[in-house]
Amino acid sequence: MTHGLKPSNRRRRTRAIAAAAAFAVAIPLTAGSPALADPNFPSTEGSTNISSIATYADLVAQLERLERTSRFGVDVTTLAEVGTEVSTSEQGRDLYVATVGDGPEAVWLQGRIHGNEPYGTESLLSVLKELGTNGSPDWSLLRETYTFHVIPMYNPDGSELNIRQTVLQDGSNQRIDLNRDWGDGKFVADESEAFYEYWTMVDPAFAIDIHHQGLKTEYGTGDDVTLSLGISLAPGGPTLPGIEGGAYDVLTRQMHVHVYDELAKYGNINMDRYQVGGSLEIDIKGGVVSAMMLGYDYKGLNPEGHSNPAIFFETSGNTSDGSLGQKARGKSIRQNVLALQEVLLGMATGEVQQEDPARWEEIPHAPVTGYQTDTGVTPLF
Ligand SMILES: [Zn+2]
Numbered sequence: 001m002t003h004g005l006k007p008s009n010r011r012r013r014t015r016a017i018a019a020a021a022a023f024a025v026a027i028p029l030t031a032g033s034p035a036l037a038d039p040n041f042p043s044t045e046g047s048t049n050i051s052s053i054a055t056y057a058d059l060v061a062q063l064e065r066l067e068r069t070s071r072f073g074v075d076v077t078t079l080a081e082v083g084t085e086v087s088t089s090e091q092g093r094d095l096y097v098a099t100v101g102d103g104p105e106a107v108w109l110q111g112r113i114h115g116n117e118p119y120g121t122e123s124l125l126s127v128l129k130e131l132g133t134n135g136s137p138d139w140s141l142l143r144e145t146y147t148f149h150v151i152p153m154y155n156p157d158g159s160e161l162n163i164r165q166t167v168l169q170d171g172s173n174q175r176i177d178l179n180r181d182w183g184d185g186k187f188v189a190d191e192s193e194a195f196y197e198y199w200t201m202v203d204p205a206f207a208i209d210i211h212h213q214g215l216k217t218e219y220g221t222g223d224d225v226t227l228s229l230g231i232s233l234a235p236g237g238p239t240l241p242g243i244e245g246g247a248y249d250v251l252t253r254q255m256h257v258h259v260y261d262e263l264a265k266y267g268n269i270n271m272d273r274y275q276v277g278g279s280l281e282i283d284i285k286g287g288v289v290s291a292m293m294l295g296y297d298y299k300g301l302n303p304e305g306h307s308n309p310a311i312f313f314e315t316s317g318n319t320s321d322g323s324l325g326q327k328a329r330g331k332s333i334r335q336n337v338l339a340l341q342e343v344l345l346g347m348a349t350g351e352v353q354q355e356d357p358a359r360w361e362e363i364p365h366a367p368v369t370g371y372q373t374d375t376g377v378t379p380l381f
Pocket residue numbers: 114117210211212
């Protein structure tokens with residue numbers, strides 16, 4: 001394990017540990033001792049059992065139960081009820097959003113935009129349950145500071161098919177990656193039009209997106225990575241420093257540094273920076289969270305040019321390559337929940353905004369050789 005970052009504030013760590021301990025009691029985890037767990041938790045031996053993964057019907061049932069039983073007002077709605085012009089998936093499924101909290105700023109939490117990346121759904125349902133039921137000071141602070149818009153299954157059709165994309169129903173059967181479908185000449189799929197319009201209604205202060213990646217090892221050490229921290233427009237890259245006077249270039253790195261610090265104490269979580277092709281920083285504009293940061297205006301729905309910073313998490317292992325690892329399920333979900341909890345609390349308390357963004361360089365990563373853009377690779381040298 002490589003924990004390159006040092007705790008910068010002892011008092012802060014104590015509070016975070018207390019919060020995590022409270023959390024561990026509140027959420028039932030898998031049997032076994034996390035302290036003794038194999039750090040290499042997703043494995044190539046993990047035959048993926050799709051039947052254990054949350055289905056669309058599971059999602060709807062769990063959302064309705066949370067709405068019924070939550071002390072703190074979880075509201076479950078469909079985009080048809082919200083009244084967006086396009087309001088269902090390509091195959092006609094309702095698109096669900098749950099809201100909770102009374103705070104003045106909106107926060108957008110989305111998962112499973114890639115249908116074969118299942119734990120975004122379960123991680124967000126776990127966070128939603130805490131937001132709806134947990135009366136502790138931390139969760140109360142979150143509800144007072146923010147109104148959360150939680151989208152646990154952005155891509156229900158792909159989820160039911162266990163594929164990354166959605167499938168167009170115009171006769172072409174074309175598969176569309178919904179995370180490349182906000183941008184010029186895009187918005188091909190109904191899901192994109194629907195959630196984009198909803199985003200222009202919400203105008204969130206920031207967004208977090210949950211994904212899976214394949215098995216990955218840390219550059220330099222070869223240790224298995226369990227969680228990669230991503231920003232879809234590379235900090236210091238061709239695009240992000242030019243947005244909002246560089247504010248998102250700073251804040252997204254601060255968010256990563258904070259999550260890294262707070263999760264590095266868990267022995268079975270090993271983090272690095274999300275890169276592609278071994279050594280490329282991602283700088284794609286068609287991703288949903290990229291378009292959010294760019295303040296994309298489609299059909300005149302965002303005339304004021306609202307934009308917001310966004311980061312994403314990539315849990316290692318996915319259903320497509322059979323590497324999900326059934327035994328890792330609880331740990332994979334838990335690390336997402338912890339990461340979400342810590343970044344949300346850090347934003348609410350202002351701890352994130354006080355992090356040193358330059359320490360983003362200390363998060364393990366391969367030496368950067370270039371940028372992966374929408375149209376190809378831009379080499380650094
Ligand atoms: Zn993904």
